[in-house]
Structure formats: C-alpha cells, structure tokens
Amino acid sequence: MTDSCDSSTLRPWAQRQACCPTFEPCIEVLDLTVAYDGKTALHRVSLDISRGCITAIVGPSGCGKSSFLSTLNRLSDLTPTCQVSGSVRIEGQEIVGQELNLITLRRQVGMIFQKPNPFPLSIHENLAFPLRHHGMNDRQRREEEIEKVLSRVGLWEEVKDRLHAPALGLSGGQQQRLCLARALLLSPRILLLDEPCSALDPLASAVVEDLIASLRGDYTVVIVTHNLAQAKRIADYVAMFWQVDGAGTVIEHGSAGTLFDSPADPITAAYIAGARG
Amino acid sequence: MREPASVSTMLTQRVADWRDTVATILVWSSALLITAVFLWILGDLLLRGLPHLSFEFLFDTPMDAGRAGGIASILVSTLVILLVCMTVSIPLGIGTAVLLAEFSRHNHFFGRGVRVSLDVLAGVPSIVFGLFGNAFFSLYLGMGFSILSGGLTLACMVLPLLIRSTETALRAVPDDFRRAAAALGLPAITTLWRILLPAAAPGVIAGLVLGIGRALAETAALLYTSGYVDRMPGSLLDSGRSLSIHIYDLAMNVPGAEGNASASALVLILLLLIINVLTFRLVDGWLHQRITPH
Numbered sequence: 001m002t003d004s005c006d007s008s009t010l011r012p013w014a015q016r017q018a019c020c021p022t023f024e025p026c027i028e029v030l031d032l033t034v035a036y037d038g039k040t041a042l043h044r045v046s047l048d049i050s051r052g053c054i055t056a057i058v059g060p061s062g063c064g065k066s067s068f069l070s071t072l073n074r075l076s077d078l079t080p081t082c083q084v085s086g087s088v089r090i091e092g093q094e095i096v097g098q099e100l101n102l103i104t105l106r107r108q109v110g111m112i113f114q115k116p117n118p119f120p121l122s123i124h125e126n127l128a129f130p131l132r133h134h135g136m137n138d139r140q141r142r143e144e145e146i147e148k149v150l151s152r153v154g155l156w157e158e159v160k161d162r163l164h165a166p167a168l169g170l171s172g173g174q175q176q177r178l179c180l181a182r183a184l185l186l187s188p189r190i191l192l193l194d195e196p197c198s199a200l201d202p203l204a205s206a207v208v209e210d211l212i213a214s215l216r217g218d219y220t221v222v223i224v225t226h227n228l229a230q231a232k233r234i235a236d237y238v239a240m241f242w243q244v245d246g247a248g249t250v251i252e253h254g255s256a257g258t259l260f261d262s263p264a265d266p267i268t269a270a271y272i273a274g275a276r277g
Numbered sequence: 278m279r280e281p282a283s284v285s286t287m288l289t290q291r292v293a294d295w296r297d298t299v300a301t302i303l304v305w306s307s308a309l310l311i312t313a314v315f316l317w318i319l320g321d322l323l324l325r326g327l328p329h330l331s332f333e334f335l336f337d338t339p340m341d342a343g344r345a346g347g348i349a350s351i352l353v354s355t356l357v358i359l360l361v362c363m364t365v366s367i368p369l370g371i372g373t374a375v376l377l378a379e380f381s382r383h384n385h386f387f388g389r390g391v392r393v394s395l396d397v398l399a400g401v402p403s404i405v406f407g408l409f410g411n412a413f414f415s416l417y418l419g420m421g422f423s424i425l426s427g428g429l430t431l432a433c434m435v436l437p438l439l440i441r442s443t444e445t446a447l448r449a450v451p452d453d454f455r456r457a458a459a460a461l462g463l464p465a466i467t468t469l470w471r472i473l474l475p476a477a478a479p480g481v482i483a484g485l486v487l488g489i490g491r492a493l494a495e496t497a498a499l500l501y502t503s504g505y506v507d508r509m510p511g512s513l514l515d516s517g518r519s520l521s522i523h524i525y526d527l528a529m530n531v532p533g534a535e536g537n538a539s540a541s542a543l544v545l546i547l548l549l550l551i552i553n554v555l556t557f558r559l560v561d562g563w564l565h566q567r568i569t570p571h
C-alpha cells in the first residue's frame with residue numbers, strides 16, 4: 001500500500017488513479033452466464049478485477065449485479081434454480097462448474113449484504129462463533145482479534161460495555177459495521193459488498209463508506225452501488241451493467257476517471273448524466 | 278330532491294349504527310360466554326375436587342377401584358408414558374422437520390407427499406391411532422398392553438403436529454441468516470444448530486406444548502395400548518393407567534368415585550400447566566445460553 005493511497009484523505013476520483021497504479025488481475029471473469037430456471041439473467045460477462053483496488057458495479061435494477069456477485073463466492077449455490085456457466089478465476093483458481101472446497105473459497109471471499117444481517121446472537125458471539133468454528137480455539141487470541149477488528153470498524157468504543165447484548169439491538173449502521181467486522185475477522189482477501197449503504201441513513205452510510213474506502217490496498221473490494229456519487233468517491237474501477245435483450249451484461253468497464261470523464265458508450269454517458277441531474 | 282336523499286342517508290346511518298351495536302354485542306357476548314364456560318368448568322372442578330385433593334391423594338395408590346386411596350401409580354404411569362412419547366417424538370419430529378424445511382427442495386414431490394400425509398394424519402381421530410397402536414405395537418411387535426406401547430402410539434399421534442409446527446417455524450426464519458452463514462463458510466449443519474433452530478425455538482415450543490397437551494389428554498389411543506391396570510408399573514412393559522383414563526373410568530364405571538374423578542381432573546390440569554411453564558423455561562434457558570455462552 002503506497003502513501004499516495006492514504007484513504008483518510010479522500011481525493012477526487014479522477015486523481016485517485018495513483019492508488020491503483022498498475023492493474024493486477026485478482027479475479028478474472030470470462031463469458032460468465034447466469035440463468036434462473038432457464039431464464040438468462042446475466043449474459044456472457046467478461047470482466048477483470050484488479051487486486052487491492054475498489055471496483056464499483058453500477059447499473060439499473062434487475063440487470064444482474066447481485067447475481068454477478070453471488071457467483072464470485074458461489075453463494076449462487078444456495079439458489080437451486082440458479083445455473084452458472086463460463087469461467088471465474090480467483091487468483092488463478094477456477095471456481096465455476098467444479099468441485100472445490102466452498103469453505104476455503106468463502107473464507108477467502110467475504111460478503112456483505114444490503115440488509116445488515118447479524119445473527120440473532122450477542123455482539124460478541126456474532127464474532128466469536130465463526131472464529132471458533134474456523135478453528136481459533138485460543139480464547140485469549142480470539143478476544144484480541146475481536147477487539148482489534150471492532151476497533152478497525154470503529155465499533156469498539158461504542159459497544160465495549162455491552163458486548164454481550166443482542167446484536168439485533170444495534171442501530172442499522174452499527175449492525176452493518178458489525179457484519180463487516182465479522183467478515184474481516186476471517187481475514188479474506190476479497191470483499192464483495194452488495195449495496196452495503198442503501199439501507200442506512202446518510203450519516204451511517206457515510207461512516208460505512210469511509211470504512212470501505214479504508215480497505216483499499218489491503219483487500220480487493222467489489223462493491224455494487226446505486227449511488228453514483230458514492231462510486232465516484234471511492235471507486236478505482238467501474239463496471240457498468242446494463243440490460244441488453246432481457247439479460248444483463250457489462251457494457252463498459254474501466255478506470256473511474258475514464259468512465260466518469262469520458263465514457264465511451266452512449267448509454268453509460270446518458271446514465272451518468274441522468275444520475276447527475 | 279334534497280329531502281329523500283337526506284332521509285336515505287339518515288336511514289343508512291341508522292342501519293350502520295344498528296349493525297355496529299349488534300356486532301359489539303355479539304363479540305362481547307361470545308367472549309363472555311367462552312370465559313364463562315371455562316370458569317364454570319374450573320369452578321366445578323375446584324368445588325368437587327378440591328375437598329378430595331390432599332398430600333395423601335397424590336402419594337397413595339388407588340384402592341377400592343379408585344373410590345379410596347390416591348393416584349400415585351396413575352401419576353407415575355402418566356409421566357412415564359409421556360416421557361416415552363416425547364423421547365421418541367421430539368428427535369424424530371425435529372429431524373423430519375429439518376429435512377423438510379432445510380434439506381429438501383421446496384417443491385420436491387417427496388416433500389410434498391410427506392406434507393400431505395402429515396396433514397391427513399394430524400386430522401385422524403385418536404381412536405384410529407389406538408387401533409393402529411394395538412395392532413402394531415401391542416400385537417405385531419409383541420409389546421402387549423404396556424406403557425411402551427402406549428407411549429409409542431402417542432408419539433405417532435403427536436408427530437405430525439410437532440413436525441408441521443417445527444417446519445413452519447424453520448421456514449419463517451429469514452433467509453438472511455442462511456446467506457450470512459454460508460458467506461462466512463459455515464456448514465449448513467452448524468448454521469442449523471447454532472442459528473436456525475434457536476431462532477425457530479418459539480414455534481417449536483408452541484408445537485411441543487400442543488403435543489404434550491394432546492398426549493396428556495388422550496384416552497382413546499391409550500385404552501387399547503397401555504391398558505388400564507391401576508397398579509404401580511414396574512417396567513416399561515407393564516400396563517399402566519394414564520390420568521385421563523383414570524378420570525374416565527372413575528366417572529363412568531365406578532359409582533361413588535365422582536369426587537376422586539374431579540380431584541384427578543384438577544391434577545391433570547395442574548400438571549398441564551406445570552409442564553407448559555417448565556417447557557417454556559427450559560427452552561428459553563437453552564436459547565439464552567445459545568445467545569451468550571459464558
């Protein structure tokens with residue numbers, strides 16, 4: 001992580017290209033097609049995602065953004081009607097259409113959802129339970145890790161006196177940060193965020209957004225957002241999804257500077273202009 | 278033109294008022310009626326039964342066909358029958374519900390078939406279960422008239438109830454938890470045990486309490502299976518008389534035992550209350566321990 005990438009000083013999006021100077025593919029998607037019950041939702045998407053950068057996925061509702069994300073950690077397996085074909089390589093390892101250790105994959109690729117979904121357990125147990133399950137049996141170390149990660153998401157001061165209170169009693173923004181902490185605790189290298197701020201009020205949303213920006217460099221972040229202003233503030237790369245002939249696909253993909261300044265595709269240009277007005 | 282219009286609106290107004298009044302009276306009187314019936318039953322039982330209820334009544338065995346003595350052996354039989362019923366039906370019921378709700382596709386024909394059979398079974402009169410239990414457990418499996426046979430028959434009877442309520446409760450748990458757990462690399466079985474079942478617990482308890490209530494109140498299904506010997510049972514293979522059968526017997530077949538019948542009925546109601554409260558407490562404690570271990 002370079003100095004110029006210090007996330008506490010959020011630079012205008014056009015200048016931030018310095019943060020991810022070179023494009024190193026971490027996730028390589030080739031001809032990815034997703035169908036539900038035979039109905040194509042996502043058609044032949046090809047997209048490379050750079051390591052350590054924040055890639056924003058934007059586009060109108062129903063164009064397959066969530067479906068795209070859920071193929072990256074094989075969460076699509078939970079939907080029995082969902083068929084995925086094509087190729088997704090994560091750090092060179094193919095994950096589509098073959099037997100692989102889903103637990104290892106999902107520890108490597110964390111995910112945050114639109115609606116904060118802490119477990120109906122205590123705040124502490126929300127973090128300790130997955131950690132214990134994944135084999136960290138040393139209580140002392142576990143407590144240290146929990147404190148560290150709660151500090152990282154700025155929650156420690158707020159909850160340290162009520163760690164054993166139910167997590168569902170937290171505010172929406174706090175719950176979302178707890179979910180982020182829970183994901184970070186398993187030390188993933190990739191984080192998938194599906195509209196993580198859209199269920200939050202503007203203040204809580206800003207807090208979570210700053211937090212996501214601070215992940216740059218340490219994690220490869222893929223974030224779906226309907227908020228173009230947010231994409232401009234935090235994204236290094238942007239992929240524009242659009243529905244073409246009833247199925248979603250990527251119509252433009254590039255660095256945030258290029259895409260927002262001089263979009264090549266007229267649809268992208270219109271979408272960005274429309275959202276601005 | 279204005280006169281008739283206003284008259285008709287006044288009329289509709291009156292009709293509406295009148296309907297309102299009738300509805301109010303109906304609602305209130307039916308509520309009162311139900312409360313009154315319940316109070317009447319309870320009052321009647323207390324009036325007739327309370328004088329016969331004593332410490333000895335609970336700890337003596339019945340004598341003179343139940344006219345004298347107590348209900349110690351009856352209580353023991355009842356509780357053991359209930360225990361057999363619950364030890365068999367709880368794991369089997371929850372297991373089946375988990376299979377239906379979590380591990381079979383929503384519209385799979387197997388699941389649908391099981392569900393329809395369960396709904397039919399839940400509506401089958403208990404006497405039919407009694408005949409089945411008698412034919413299968415008592416005769417075919419050679420258990421004879423025994424507590425074991427009775428308990429197993431009751432288990433068959435409450436299983437549909439338990440399965441359906443647990444399945445409904447599991448389905449009501451938001452998918453958010455399942456997705457969150459899967460995204461954290463937690464296996465389905467861990468998710469089930471640590472997250473889904475505790476979240477479904479209130480529904481599971483409701484089914485359990487209903488099931489226990491049905492089992493405790495049962496007479497017809499036990500008549501042919503656990504029998505009506507009122508001695509203290511020595512083993513699971515002994516015949517044993519349940520409280521509800523005892524009440525039936527005293528009230529119908531033994532002249533001069535009406536007081537003891539009422540006292541036994543009172544005990545049955547108290548037992549039901551105690552077991553319900555205990556069930557809630559136990560599961561609640563378990564749930565709490567799940568939320569914050571140590």
Ligand SMILES: Nc1ncnc2c1ncn2[C@@H]1O[C@H](COP(=O)(O)OP(=O)(O)OP(=O)(O)O)[C@@H](O)[C@H]1O
Binds near residue numbers: 036063081
């Ligand atoms: N479980 C499912 N079963 C059937 N169809 C689905 C399912 N999930 C998504 N789809 C369909 O796939 C298409 C893409 O949905 P998806 O949720 O990926 O879009 P999205 O871009 O995330 O939309 P939004 O911005 O509203 O979240 C939609 O047409 C949707 O109806």
Ligand SMILES: [Mg+2]
Binds near residue numbers: 194
């Ligand atoms: Mg979506």
